[in-house]
Amino acid sequence: MAGGVKMPIEQVRPGMCLGEALRDANGVVLLPEGTVLGESHLASCLRRGVAWVVVTPPDGEDAPDETAWREAVAARLARLFRHGGDGEADRVLYQAIFEYHLGRMP
Amino acid sequence: MSELTLEAVLADVEGMPSLPTVVAELIRSLEKESVSVDELVAGIVGDQALAARVLRVANSPFFGIQHRVASIHDAIVVLGFRAVGSLVLAASLTGYFVPPEGSGIDLAVFWRHGMGTGLCARALARHCGLEAETAFTAGLLHDIGQLLLVTARPVQYAEALAWRDERDCPMREAERSILGFDHAQVGRMVTERWRFPSEIVQAVAHHHDPIQAEASGYADVAHVADALAHGLDLARDARAMVPRIDMDAWKRLGLDERGLTEMLPGVAREHESYCALLSA
Structure with missing residues (x-):
């Protein structure tokens, strides 16, 4: 697992990369780890009621302060x-x- | 579209299929001190899918049981009859309503919030000396009126959902504007039809206005538990909103920040385990 920063969906911006696979309530993978999030992914997350995602920290940052x-x-x-x-x-x-x-x- | 009345919804409620015998027995047992455990075990074991889901939760790390619980009987010995009864009720009732495809309500999100509210209600009940499993069931079912409406009247309910989404307002406000009544009124009908004890009926009917409840204890608990579950983000619902808390209900429960802070980590851990009931 690449890991990363857990972030409210409202703060995620296009171009950020998933640090962990996004799964639904049954554990089914909706988007795999490493997906570069586009506008359509974010819109779909909001539609599905996804509140948080784990994104890879930008270069030079290992963990959120x-x-x-x-x-x-x-x-x-x-x-x-x-x-x-x-x-x-x-x-x-x-x-x-x-x-x-x-x-x-x- | 013809106008939907509360009388028409009552007819929908009266036409609902009966609950499985074991579930009806469990509901009756909420009001009785002594119940026939053997009969109930037989009823639960007779439904293998139900029994398997209950055992999956009983064996989750949260309960910290060293040896695997292999049967419903073992689960009752280890966890207690009432706790297993709650698990069975939850496993069964969460599968009762199946809204039509595209109805606008995500069942997984709905029940994650129901479970969260049930678990918060149970923790609050322990804090203020009420019966924990009654509180859990009241919390679990507090929004059940929404599921009846979206299942029985999906077209009309879709209008209320659209109204809510457009205005980002509480569901209850949208229901009253579009339908003329709200899910708490319908929840009362559903829980009365299922013959739940009056404490649970009152809590479901008045989780938004606990002051109106005939006996306020469990309505206070359901009211604050609903806010707590939303605040903890247990349902992971982007549309979630924490409702305003009734100060009188809060005071009656005798809550303070320290009491709440101690309660939250346990509730969140329990929630992970209980949501295992929701998958088939």
């Missing part, structure tokens, strides 16, 4: 919480989930 991971998590949560409330419960839930995802940096 904490700042990049924090930004990626914040971007995904901003999308998930776009209709969330602003009460105390909503804030506590957001914070607990944010910390949980931060702790799972690949």
